[in-house]
Amino acid sequence: MRWRRPVSDRRPLAVVAAAVLAVALAGCGIAKDPLGVTLGDASSAASSAALALEQHDDGRLTKAAAATMVDDARTELATAGKQLAELSTSGEQTAVQRDALDVLARSVQHVHEASADLGSSRARDLIDRLRADADDLERLEQAAVDAR
């Protein structure tokens, strides 16, 4: 059996099928709010850094692995910060964005301290602060979604 060259009128059908599928799936849920997504990423990064510090302090992560994890969190926070700064918001979301920029700046500083001084005696303190930052960011994420 050898196929002929694909009949040219099959291609539009494939495109239509894909479009229909996309639209149908779009009906399953709304596209996500960009401010909410950014704050979710930031909160996740702060929690991740806290987890890394905690596990390293408990002797369950090697220094290399913990340093990598904290470094990854730092990169993610920096990306979230950049996105947050570039977002154009309106209405109540603007207030949320303003607060978020403050909290984000704080958590960036905390992660910076954590990565510079892994295994220091201040670890426990930093863990608590990062967890608080994560909670704040998560609260702001919820506020952003509500303010939409």
Add this chain to the structure above:
Amino acid sequence: MTDLPQHPDRNGRLVDANLHLLDRQVLDRDDRPILAAGDLELEQSDEGRWHIVRVILGSGLTARFFGAHRPASTRDTLDWDIITDLGAAISTDVDRDDVDALWTERWWRDHVIVKIPGGQHDPG
């Protein structure tokens, strides 16, 4: 599967060129790959019958992209009468070291691969 009609005056096998011949891998007498069969050269005998004389190797796609066919003198071909079997691949009775069409492979071998240490050794 396609049912091919019986040939009127032979007891030989009837083969569909498109389905069973073209684009099949060509193998030498030791089952080593040569290239793929891309096209066929036919000649008309005195009685007006057409016969396959040569198999043209390679897909001809490079020339095709530039809007042309490869000139007859540059085509890589194999004579039809060296073919011994038509199965999943086309078996021939020639040694691949004697086939001119494989000059690009020899170029790569002689100018690149053997220059790198270990190129001529069995993998260990």
Add this chain to the structure above:
Amino acid sequence: MKRIFGVALGILTAIGGFVDIGDLVTNAVVGSRFGLSLAWVVVVGVIGISLFAHMSGKVTALSGRATFDIIRERLGPRAALANLTGSLAMTLLTLMAEIGGVALALQLLTGIVPVVYILPVAVLLWLILWRVKFSILENVAGLMGLLLIAFVIALFQLGPDWGELGRQVAQDLPSTGENGLTYAFYAVALFGAAMTPYEVFFFSSGAAEDHWTSRDLWLSRVNVSVGFPLGGLLSIAIAGCAAVVMLPAGIGVSSLSQVVAPVGVALGIAGLIVVVVGVLAATSGAAIETALSCGYAIAQFAGWPWGKRLRPSQAPQFHAVLLGVIVISCLVMLSGIDPVVVTEFSVVFSAVALPLTYFPILVVANDPQYVGEHTNGPILNFLAMIYLVIVMVAALAAVPLMVLTKMGA
């Protein structure tokens, strides 16, 4: 005795070789955001790859012709070239992701940034492909990949609420604030990660490298029916660990460090090192496989001699291709691009490229000229036809979903 050893080896390498960087990252991301509610996709994917890997191995063992040889013969050179371009692009992308994955694993062991490791890893990869025998490659990478069982042990050690996990498996959508679109996107991504198309090239060509004949088909059946499902269990364990440690902590996995962290939490430093070495082995093995698959695809299409069983001087263009794809991958990864991002693209485009390889294999597995009397039975054909539909749906939905969800954000 030797027979049993051979069978055991085959199964073990199938398990250890099942997981690559795509599975590692995608399963962990999914576990941290959706719990185990997408576990069913892994099951569907494992059955699919078992079916098609077996068919591709069968065709090569019986006909002596490997995948891209067959695709060229079936589609004609022009359509086959289009197919080759798509398949090659996707396999090359996966190779880049695997090389990146090796570098990330090395970062986890040493703390040094991954981009430093890209060039040494690429050079070592080429050297291995230049000199090392196929069977040694298969066996060493596959066996060391078994260290990933640490994920399974870690999951049990974490003492999760099994009832809760079971509820997640049965649930359609967890209450974590994700929506239907992202769920669908990750279902497609996970499917692409489980049913990687290069596996079909590799299984088929590997059958020729190992000189399989019809007498070895039972071995292929054992490998896929035991090895691949157990490999799938590893994938689910990776998702499970993320679901138990990361999901409640509100951490969405986005880096390899977060993929392995739960093992550290459960088993301490010893467990962590074991699992990172396992990741190193799995990604190295996959890098070898994807590089070879690029070589197989091009050489088989062109009709050149190919294979690790030949000396490089007997398959010069094949080895030139291997060198070329490694150089290209190395150059791209040296740009410092995040390997996890490359991985995420590679699994989505794996889903897109699936029909290119699966459709021809299914057709040829039914052609007596290739497989003689061993054409697919009716059950196999029925299952394979269902999978063809699933594969087409996933391939069509992949890019729209990627765009609509902004890569699953």
